[in-house]
Amino acid sequence: MSATEVASQLRDFTQRLIEQTGGIIDWPADQPRGTALVPEDIASSLGQRGESFPVALSGLDAGLSVDLGGEFLDAAARTLATFVPAHGVFALPSLPVKKSSFQSVVDQAFGWQNARCSVLQGVVTPIVYHTWWFHVTLRSEDIWETLAEVTVNCDGRTCCSLDGLLDAMDLQPVSGVARAPDTTLEIAASHVQQRALLAARPFLNRMEQRLERDRQRLRQYYRALSREAAAPNRRVKTAPCPEQLAARQRAVTLELQRKLAELEERYAFDGVVRPAALAEFRVPGLAIDVRIQRKAATRTFRLFWNGIQKRLEPLRCSRCGQGAYNLWFTNDEVEPICIPCHDA
Amino acid sequence: MDVVQLTPEVAAYRTPGGIPVRFRLEDRGFCSSQGQATRDQLALHLTLGRLQLLRGFDRLLCLEGVNGVEHLPHQIETVRKVLRRFRGRVLLADEVGLGKTIEACLLLREYLLRGLARRILILVPNPLVTQWRDELEGKFGLDFKIPPRTATSSRPEFWQSTDRVLVSTSFARTGSRPAAIAAAPWDIVVVDEAHHCKNPQTKLWQLVNSLQRRYMFLLTATPVQNNLVELYNLLTLLEPGHLQTAQDFKRQFVRRGNPRDPRNRHRLRALLGEVMIRNTRSLVQIDLPPRYAQTIVAVPGPDERQLHDAVHRYLRQRTPPDAATSPRHCAPCEEDAACEEDVPRERGLSRLQIRSILAALGSHPTAVADSLEKISAADPEAARLRQLAARITHSAKDERLLELLRDSHGHRVLIFVHSLRTLHRVEDLLTDAGFRFATFSGEQSRAEKDAAVERFRDEVPILLCTDAGGEGHNLQFADTLINYDLPWNPMRIEQRIGRLHRYGQTQDVFVFNLCTENSLESRILALLNDKIRMFELVVGEIGSILGNLDDGDEFESVVLRMWMKAGDERQLAEAFTSLGDALLDAQSQYLESKELDDALFGEDFE
Numbered sequence: 024m025s026a027t028e029v030a031s032q033l034r035d036f037t038q039r040l041i042e043q044t045g046g047i048i049d050w051p052a053d054q055p056r057g058t059a060l061v062p063e064d065i066a067s068s069l070g071q072r073g074e075s076f077p078v079a080l081s082g083l084d085a086g087l088s089v090d091l092g093g094e095f096l097d098a099a100a101r102t103l104a105t106f107v108p109a110h111g112v113f114a115l116p117s118l119p120v121k122k123s124s125f126q127s128v129v130d131q132a133f134g135w136q137n138a139r140c141s142v143l144q145g146v147v148t149p150i151v152y153h154t155w156w157f158h159v160t161l162r163s164e165d166i167w168e169t170l171a172e173v174t175v176n177c178d179g180r181t182c183c184s185l186d187g188l189l190d191a192m193d194l195q196p197v198s199g200v201a202r203a204p205d206t207t208l209e210i211a212a213s214h215v216q217q218r219a220l221l222a223a224r225p226f227l228n229r230m231e232q233r234l235e236r237d238r239q240r241l242r243q244y245y246r247a248l249s250r251e252a253a254a255p256n257r258r259v260k261t262a263p264c265p266e267q268l269a270a271r272q273r274a275v276t277l278e279l280q281r282k283l284a285e286l287e288e289r290y291a292f293d294g295v296v297r298p299a300a301l302a303e304f305r306v307p308g309l310a311i312d313v314r315i316q317r318k319a320a321t322r323t324f325r326l327f328w329n330g331i332q333k334r335l336e337p338l339r340c341s342r343c344g345q346g347a348y349n350l351w352f353t354n355d356e357v358e359p360i361c362i363p364c365h366d367a
Numbered sequence: 368m369d370v371v372q373l374t375p376e377v378a379a380y381r382t383p384g385g386i387p388v389r390f391r392l393e394d395r396g397f398c399s400s401q402g403q404a405t406r407d408q409l410a411l412h413l414t415l416g417r418l419q420l421l422r423g424f425d426r427l428l429c430l431e432g433v434n435g436v437e438h439l440p441h442q443i444e445t446v447r448k449v450l451r452r453f454r455g456r457v458l459l460a461d462e463v464g465l466g467k468t469i470e471a472c473l474l475l476r477e478y479l480l481r482g483l484a485r486r487i488l489i490l491v492p493n494p495l496v497t498q499w500r501d502e503l504e505g506k507f508g509l510d511f512k513i514p515p516r517t518a519t520s521s522r523p524e525f526w527q528s529t530d531r532v533l534v535s536t537s538f539a540r541t542g543s544r545p546a547a548i549a550a551a552p553w554d555i556v557v558v559d560e561a562h563h564c565k566n567p568q569t570k571l572w573q574l575v576n577s578l579q580r581r582y583m584f585l586l587t588a589t590p591v592q593n594n595l596v597e598l599y600n601l602l603t604l605l606e607p608g609h610l611q612t613a614q615d616f617k618r619q620f621v622r623r624g625n626p627r628d629p630r631n632r633h634r635l636r637a638l639l640g641e642v643m644i645r646n647t648r649s650l651v652q653i654d655l656p657p658r659y660a661q662t663i664v665a666v667p668g669p670d671e672r673q674l675h676d677a678v679h680r681y682l683r684q685r686t687p688p689d690a691a692t693s694p695r696h697c698a699p700c701e702e703d704a705a706c707e708e709d710v711p712r713e714r715g716l717s718r719l720q721i722r723s724i725l726a727a728l729g730s731h732p733t734a735v736a737d738s739l740e741k742i743s744a745a746d747p748e749a750a751r752l753r754q755l756a757a758r759i760t761h762s763a764k765d766e767r768l769l770e771l772l773r774d775s776h777g778h779r780v781l782i783f784v785h786s787l788r789t790l791h792r793v794e795d796l797l798t799d800a801g802f803r804f805a806t807f808s809g810e811q812s813r814a815e816k817d818a819a820v821e822r823f824r825d826e827v828p829i830l831l832c833t834d835a836g837g838e839g840h841n842l843q844f845a846d847t848l849i850n851y852d853l854p855w856n857p858m859r860i861e862q863r864i865g866r867l868h869r870y871g872q873t874q875d876v877f878v879f880n881l882c883t884e885n886s887l888e889s890r891i892l893a894l895l896n897d898k899i900r901m902f903e904l905v906v907g908e909i910g911s912i913l914g915n916l917d918d919g920d921e922f923e924s925v926v927l928r929m930w931m932k933a934g935d936e937r938q939l940a941e942a943f944t945s946l947g948d949a950l951l952d953a954q955s956q957y958l959e960s961k962e963l964d965d966a967l968f969g970e971d972f973e
């Protein structure tokens with residue numbers, strides 16, 4: 024991204040930030056600096072003394088200096104967290120939902136392995152989703168970060184690949200009670216961690232290689248030191264006494280261990296998952312109740328068919344929590360397990 | 368229910384290679400939120416998230432939001448290299464004057480902004496502590512805590528709980544402090560004048576070696592003082608094993624009897640290139656025009672001489688008898704109140720008071736009157752002196768200054784003064800004499816300062832500055848510097864000169880130092896000028912010389928102590944002679960190692 028693109032994004036963001044927090048901003052596109060007028064608490068959250076202050080991309084003595092390197096993004100984050108809600112509820116109203124033979128739809132979508140499935144009923148109903156956006160950071164000797172989006176079916180408690188709902192054309196705000204965020208936060212966070220580990224693979228590899236190189240270097244160095252400690256001193260012509268030798272060797276070994284432990288500590292990945300926003304979506308769909316039978320045990324599950332992807336969503340594996348279409352069941356209970364969990 | 372309970376507050380994984388990955392979930396109050404956000408509000412949060420990611424893009428953050436520091440291309444390149452190639456462990460061995468300190472400060476800022484570092488420890492020789500603090504705070508907005516000279520600093524808790532510490536090496540390595548410092552984990556450790564860590568038997572080397580740190584920057588212009596093994600010892604602090612064991616290293620690279628000519632030079636150079644950066648003047652093509660300095664001694668009239676003698680007599684009477692002999696170093700410390708030498712005793716003056724009156728005497732009689740103001744209320748003798756000083760409106764230096772200015776016709780002249788009081792005096796003087804000038808002082812707003820520099824560039828031939836003068840502005844179009852008075856600390860003198868004699872200067876630079884005959888300043892000038900020829904040194908060299916006085920105090924403390932200890936002018940002269948000898952030693956030590964390093968690393972060391 025070029026410097027001008029960054030500058031225009033920063034400028035655009037600043038304008039929206041001021042406006043969304045109840046202020047007004049006058050910053051014509053062709054002007055290097057502008058002026059903002061905001062409520063007092065917003066001004067102080069942005070680190071400004073008065074309600075009115077200049078804004079510019081650079082070269083300000085006093086006022087809001089809009090850049091990537093200074094305090095600006097931290098002040099903006101603080102202000103957004105305090106004054107701008109990050110959790111909204113929306114509905115997608117107009118999706119055609121067809122009713123047809125549920126049994127064949129279910130049988131086409133799922134492989135039940137060692138169990139039998141029969142459809143009890145299907146009803147047209149809005150399905151509720153939570154889309155979470157997380158800022159994910161992995162810190163080791165270097166840093167890796169991303170902004171990730173995860174959508175969880177609130178009732179099915181599975182993650183599904185329903186991204187980009189916020190951009191849907193006919194999205195409508197919904198007033199009223201939202202589902203509690205903590206019903207899906209952990210599922211989403213756990214999912215995003217695993218996705219981050221996959222996406223950061225090249226970064227993790229690079230750190231692993233570095234660590235290995237550093238370990239090797241230390242080991243060789245201390246091995247050589249310890250060899251030197253054992254060798255007789257050519258000048259003195261007398262071999263060191265065994266106790267001295269052992270003490271010297273011990274010291275070298277201890278030092279190596281200390282340095283290696285330090286190295287491990289330095290390279291250990293410290294991951295942080297921080298929610299950036301949450302949207303609840305109500306999407307027209309079908310809820311299909313099925314009964315699963317396995318030997319003497321039976322249990323009912325609710326399956327979801329959403330009008331956007333026009334297909335059934337997976338069930339949640341009782342071991343790993345991942346969604347799965349091919350399921351085994353435990354011996355005594357009707358607990359769905361995905362194939363990898365079953366094989367393991 | 369078919370739910371697996373996960374505990375993502377702290378979830379632990381391992382990479383295929385076995386490095387642990389721990390995840391923390393920072394909830395930030397989401398779980399109590401109500402869900403009333405609009406689409407635009409959510410989009411705003413997401414834009415912020417994307418902008419935060421841009422920090423990680425291929426750009427240096429340290430350059431943004433820093434006002435008033437010029438960054439030379441080689442400094443920026445160095446920051447990039449350290450970040451990418453050197454992974455934060457490097458020996459910065461630039462030749463003197465190329466801005467190692469600035470490179471280190473830029474690096475600190477970059478690491479802080481990227482969230483790669485929080486806890487930073489900076490170790491520097493005592494004489495350079497103030498300089499570092501000014502640089503960090505003034506130019507980079509980084510505040511560092513200097514440990515108090517009290518028992519607090521021996522407790523591990525102090526080091527654990529303070530995230531940014533600037534400490535002198537001599538203070539850090541004594542008493543039980545090394546263990547306390549080593550017990551705390553650091554993200555970055557910076558060691559300035561790191562050649563003092565050349566010997567593993569010393570406490571300093573052992574202290575640095577024992578520190579738990581992620582990144583380390585070692586700074587020195589002269590990594591090798593006597594022989595190559597010193598370089599080995601330095602680099603082993605940085606990356607143990609990189610140069611294998613000392614025996615291996617000697618076997619491969621050291622040629623007996625000739626430290627200048629290592630064996631396997633190419634291989635050594637390649638190895639060093641992985642842990643060391645040395646920018647040289649010729650490499651970065653900074654060649655400054657010559658600089659000429661002249662001392663102008665003003666002979667005081669009877670009034671001024673009388674004032675001078677009376678003030679000295681008065682201060683000697685008021686110097687507490689044990690103040691000068693106190694063995695304790697008076698280095699910069701934050702808790703001045705804890706420094707008992709600075710507390711005035713009965714009928715005596717504190718060190719700070721004595722120092723400020725002496726400095727005023729070296730500046731202008733008006734400044735003396737000013738500095739005596741508070742004391743006069745309780746001390747009739749001080750009140751009498753104050754009257755005497757206030758009567759003298761013209762100093763002998765005034766006439767010499769006007770002469771100089773008349774002779775400098777056609778040049779752009781920067782005049783430096785120590786205090787605001789003197790600044791206003793000189794303003795009157797110049798106005799009365801009909802000179803056109805602009806004024807630049809620490810009390811002005813940024814806009815006023817900008818305007819002053821602009822006037823100086825476009826309209827008037829003279830800029831009158833206090834010490835803070837001109838930082839952050841290009842003044843290289845000027846070619847003449849007049850020190851109306853003289854800071855006692857050579858580092859400050861060098862800062863003044865550095866305003867003009869720097870990258871971008873194309874003309875010869877002239878420095879004039881004004882002083883009054885037989886004053887303390889005239890002695891300091893003689894010392895710096897005649898002994899170590901300071902005014903001919905490259906900018907930066909004086910720091911290397913003072914840095915070699917590792918155990919020494921800040922220069923002004925040394926001068927003050929000498930004055931307080933000396934009973935009369937003869938004793939004072941002797942003290943200055945021995946200080947001069949110490950400086951000469953420090954200088955030849957520096958020059959010898961510089962020569963050796965030039966021979967070793969050549970001009971083309973990458």
Ligand SMILES: [Zn+2]
Nearest residue numbers: 340343361364
């Ligand atoms: Zn599973």
